[in-house]
Amino acid sequence: MKYLRQFSIILFISLIGEIIHLFVSLPIPASIYGLLLMLIGLKTKIIPLCAVEDASIFLIEIMPVMFIPAAVGLLDSWGILGPILVPFIVITLLSTIVVMAITGRVTQFFIRIDRKRKDKENE
Incomplete structure (x- = not known):
């Protein structure tokens, strides 16, 4: 019941x-609005962390399973992707x-910034 x-x-x-996505005409996906609201x-x-923590951990644990349909879709589209495979891999x-570098x-x-803030607090 907790989950x-x-x-x-x-x-x-x-x-x-x-x-929000329906009413705001920005090119931002609705999931981003949801993530910002959750944050x-x-x-x-x-929203206390304990109110969503266990379900969140569960969703993160099963995340790899969510990529299976996308992978199958790519395999199903092999005829289209085959000729552009090298540019596709290079771009990816x-x-x-x-x-990764920007992140x-x-x-x-x-x-x-956090270290500087902590150093100032310790002084």
């Missing part, structure tokens, strides 16, 4: 994100490297 309640909270936040709710403690690898830089930036 059902926690999953319902997550789905409700996602539904609100979908509703705001957790940071402001409107380059974009992955760029995303690392942003993470280092926030770690430095």
Whole structure:
């Protein structure tokens, strides 16, 4: 029953994100609105972490299973992807490297800010 309640909270936040997406005409996916709402709710403690923690852990654990339909779809589209396989792989690898580099830089930036803040508090 606990998982059902926690999953319902997550789905409700996602539904609100979908509703926001209907009324705001920005090219932002509804799931991003939902993630931002969940982040705001957790940071402001409107949604306590214990209210969604177990269901979230479960969803993260089964995440690899969610990629199976996409992989099967790629295999099903082999006739279309075959001729452009090399450019597809190059673009995928380059974009992955760029995303990893930018993510690392942003993470280092926030770690430095956090260290400076902690150093100032310790002084």
